[in-house]
Amino acid sequence: AKVRHFKWEVEYMYGAPDCQEHVVMGINGQFPGPTIRAKAGDTIVVDLTNKLHTEGVVIHWHGIRQLGTPWADGTASISQCAINPGETFEYRFKVDRPGTYFYHGHYGMQRSAGLYGSLIVDMADGEKEPFHYDAEFNLLLSDWWHKSVHEQEVGLSSNPFRWIGEPQSLLINGRGQYNCSLAAKFSNSSISQCKFEGNEKCAPQVLKVRPNKTYRLRIASTTALASLNLAIEGHKMVVVEADGNHVQPFAVNDLDIYSGESYSVLLKTDQNPYKNYWVSIGVRGRDPKTNQALTLLSYSATPASKLPTTQPPVTPRWDDYNHSKAFTKSIYALMGSPQPPKTYDRRIILLNTQNRLNGFVKWAINNVSLVLPSTPYLGSIKFGLNNAFDQKTPPDNYDSSYDIMKPAPNQNTTQGSGVYTITLNTTVDVILQNANALAKDVSEIHPWHLHGHDFWVLGYGEGKFKNGDEKTFNLKNPPLRNTAVIFPFGWTALRFVADNPGVWAFHCHIEPHLHMGMGVIFAQDAHRVGQIPKEALACGLTGNKQN
Ligand SMILES: O=C1O[C@H]([C@@H](O)CO)C(O)=C1O
Numbered sequence: 001a002k003v004r005h006f007k008w009e010v011e012y013m014y015g016a017p018d019c020q021e022h023v024v025m026g027i028n029g030q031f032p033g034p035t036i037r038a039k040a041g042d043t044i045v046v047d048l049t050n051k052l053h054t055e056g057v058v059i060h061w062h063g064i065r066q067l068g069t070p071w072a073d074g075t076a077s078i079s080q081c082a083i084n085p086g087e088t089f090e091y092r093f094k095v096d097r098p099g100t101y102f103y104h105g106h107y108g109m110q111r112s113a114g115l116y117g118s119l120i121v122d123m124a125d126g127e128k129e130p131f132h133y134d135a136e137f138n139l140l141l142s143d144w145w146h147k148s149v150h151e152q153e154v155g156l157s158s159n160p161f162r163w164i165g166e167p168q169s170l171l172i173n174g175r176g177q178y179n180c181s182l183a184a185k186f187s188n189s190s191i192s193q194c195k196f197e198g199n200e201k202c203a204p205q206v207l208k209v210r211p212n213k214t215y216r217l218r219i220a221s222t223t224a225l226a227s228l229n230l231a232i233e234g235h236k237m238v239v240v241e242a243d244g245n246h247v248q249p250f251a252v253n254d255l256d257i258y259s260g261e262s263y264s265v266l267l268k269t270d271q272n273p274y275k276n277y278w279v280s281i282g283v284r285g286r287d288p289k290t291n292q293a294l295t296l297l298s299y300s301a302t303p304a305s306k307l308p309t310t311q312p313p314v315t316p317r318w319d320d321y322n323h324s325k326a327f328t329k330s331i332y333a334l335m336g337s338p339q340p341p342k343t344y345d346r347r348i349i350l351l352n353t354q355n356r357l358n359g360f361v362k363w364a365i366n367n368v369s370l371v372l373p374s375t376p377y378l379g380s381i382k383f384g385l386n387n388a389f390d391q392k393t394p395p396d397n398y399d400s401s402y403d404i405m406k407p408a409p410n411q412n413t414t415q416g417s418g419v420y421t422i423t424l425n426t427t428v429d430v431i432l433q434n435a436n437a438l439a440k441d442v443s444e445i446h447p448w449h450l451h452g453h454d455f456w457v458l459g460y461g462e463g464k465f466k467n468g469d470e471k472t473f474n475l476k477n478p479p480l481r482n483t484a485v486i487f488p489f490g491w492t493a494l495r496f497v498a499d500n501p502g503v504w505a506f507h508c509h510i511e512p513h514l515h516m517g518m519g520v521i522f523a524q525d526a527h528r529v530g531q532i533p534k535e536a537l538a539c540g541l542t543g544n545k546q547n
Pocket of ligand 1: 163437444513
């Protein structure tokens, strides 16, 4: 195993992700940030220097469990203090498992501002994936707004509320096209045909392939809002990995991917090599106002400039949830994967609601909208600083008379920074319960991401979770993941083993929703975490603590 060192500087810079110039967050002058490539068992060391002039920064290593290094999880106010302008913080952690991961900002809405990149962990030397492929491509998917993130944040926390709206563009590896389409000729809109020399920063990255080979596509979504569907014209994909875990291979024509998720698919280049094929990404789960992002699968026998003469794959209707559910429910763990414990020690039911608080619009979990404290929980719990955050524990359930199918009779919620204290080495079931939002007949998709652990996804259901529904749980081969979606008016059941002392966020991965309070904090034996680098806690009430 190797120690891999990186020196990174985070800054705002000009960029044109979708051919329109705006300010983006970059790392070492790059957007998206540099790809980290490592082998399982390696140690990653990133010296992160904050070159922003007026705000802090942190980076979260999404999907890396940080076993034994909870201070390196990169969550401001939770695992560490935001790194001040001019300061450098050393992230040092082990990547213990192969898989397709990514990293991103976890302070304010910096992920939406473009602070993200890929993190790919290969099998350790001498070990082989349980599938064969000849070469691979890496597709990091995101969405992009022309309005600055500062303006978005202010709008979300203003009264009256100003929603961020739908993205202007979808990006593949940081590249999209706002004012033109590669397939304009084949659509009936008035949008113009893109013309690229090829070296523009917003020109699509063409996937150049040779015939009769197998390619692994690593696909990860770090969108701020959009749920996506990816399809490749004329080609099936075989799903083999989800969030760093092997799954029972299954073939699809298109794949749904929610923010925070990653997949690997295998693609056989078994089609006519004298043609090129569209790769398309479109919005699902919200009424789309954003064009598809397009690129090409280009066979070596055909110049990349030769566009297909066909229409790109049509994204399934945004509200065809049966299509989404069929995909999601086809995901099973590969035989031989770790199985969940057969029973649980504690069940936490988390109802999400959209609410008002003194006229401001919020999201709340069991009627608590999360506000983060100024002292990171990891430090305040370790040092027993009881005035650093609300000592009132948020509830494990919601009022059973609550009607999830209707807007709440009382829309008001409360705010809080309390934590769920989880006993080490216990098995916890979490039932995520969706409900009607503020508007009538509206319930949205929320992809929930757990820090510090994978969980088994035991099942999905419609309506309200009720006693007896656990009989439908899949305890035989449920997939292990770090992100799981809740469908409108439905529930999702997760199980995890609390085996990682630290303080871990569990939240909706939609960036504005987290900003509006949609998350909870799981504290796991944090008072027993030793040797926290003092730079991680150099703020708030822990600012003067030596450890
Ligand atoms: O949090 C959200 O707010 C808006 C809408 O509900 C109110 O404008 C929206 O679509 C969200 O997802």
